[in-house]
Amino acid sequence: MNSLIKDAEALQAELVKHRRFLHQNPEIGFDLTITSEYVFKTLEAMGCKPERIVGSGIRVLIGKGTVDKTILIRADMDALNIEEEAEVQFKSKNGNMHACGHDFHTTMLLGAAKLLKQREAEIEGYVKLMFQPAEETIYGATSMIEAGILENPTVDAAMMIHVSVGSPIAKGTVLVAEPGASMAGSDWFKVTIKGEGAHGAMPQTGVDPLNVMVHVYLGLQEIISREIDNLDNTVLTVGTMQGGTVNNVIPDKAELRGSLRTFSKNNRDFIIKRIREVAEGIAKAYRAEAIVEMSNYTPALMNDAKNVAVAREFLSKYFGVDSFIPMGELTPGGKNMISEDFAFISQEVPSVQLFLCAGNSEEGYIYPIHHPKAIFDETVLSKGAAVYAGYAIEWLKKNI
Secondary structure, X not given: OOHHHHHHHHOHHHXXXXXXXXXXXXXXXXXXXXXXXXXXXXXXXXXXOOEEXXXXXXXXXXXXXXXXXXXXXXXXXXXXXXXXXXXXXXXXXXXXXXXXXXXXXXXXXXHHHHHHHHOHHHOOOEEEEEEEOOOOOOOHHHHHHHOOOOOOOOOOEEEEEEEEOXXXXXXXXXXXXXXXXXXXXXXXXXXXXXXXXXXXXXHHHOEOHHHHHHHHHHHHHHHHHHHOOOOOOOEEEEEEEEEOOOOOEEOOEEEXXXXXXXXXXXXXXXXXXXXXXXXXXXXXXXXXXXXXXXXXXXOOEEEOHHHHHHHHHHHHHHHOHHHEEEHHHOOHHHOEXXXXXXXXXXXXXXXXXXXXXXXXXXXXXXXXXXXXXXXXXXXXXXXXXXXXXXXXXXXXXXXX
């Protein structure tokens, strides 16, 4: 057995302890006071020298640095504002929930830190550990980039792991992204329709924004069905439609909000242009006004072919050829329409995304991430730590 795997397995009880503390104390956004302090002190106890960045974010350097090469491995630490319904002994205490598994990511990276620190004398370059806040709000990665996470020393490549549950894939299996885009870029949009209020009995005296909103909704859906190549993965979803407060009154304003998911810049630019043209044109045709606002942009997450190859070779070497599945075997092109803010890192440096199956649906782990009843199999924690650390070590060996 590889010594790294053996040492990781020896950490299992310690990792479970870390994970359960984090799970009971979930925090959201950038306000990760308890989480960040716990991670910081745990790293110090290992002999690491953690540094705070963007408040609750943490970075750590491990290695001799005798060679000018640095690999970054990242874990997100924030939770979701979801009331936990899972019946576990270490249930959340505060109304938030680690329903996306970020407590696993943080714990596994703490385990990787210990494994790497034990081997620091053998690491010629640097491994930079990135403990990130605010992934769920899509502001954490950009904030850490702006604060210099990719500098001093300059990061040459990056890797992330995300746990998954709710599928029949065997626990502990690693899913390796295909070269190119693996997760969609995301934009949020809001369309405000300005009309003229009137009594419900006399609609001719006003301009009904609700009527306009319905036509705008239908027009937006037709952008995807009639103007986009159906082989080019794209999703436009309207999530809210709001307007009016009384049964017999036509309001003067209404709004709809939604999200756009794309993989290509050309597609994104074209659809945003058409959202504006369709909304404004339909509103004008019905004597109203439409104001379109775009926000919360996240690019597509891009995977570098060389880094993907390193991941596959490393997993085969350490865990066997059956230990991983290329994502292309599960979904067309290995693509996923969900977004992930590690995408901002992947736009700056060659990167790779891995998934770790942390619960088989046939063994009772039936709920997906973000579900209030989601549970995760803790037995994969040591493997996750070994994957983080092992990938970093192998990447440096191949790039020095």
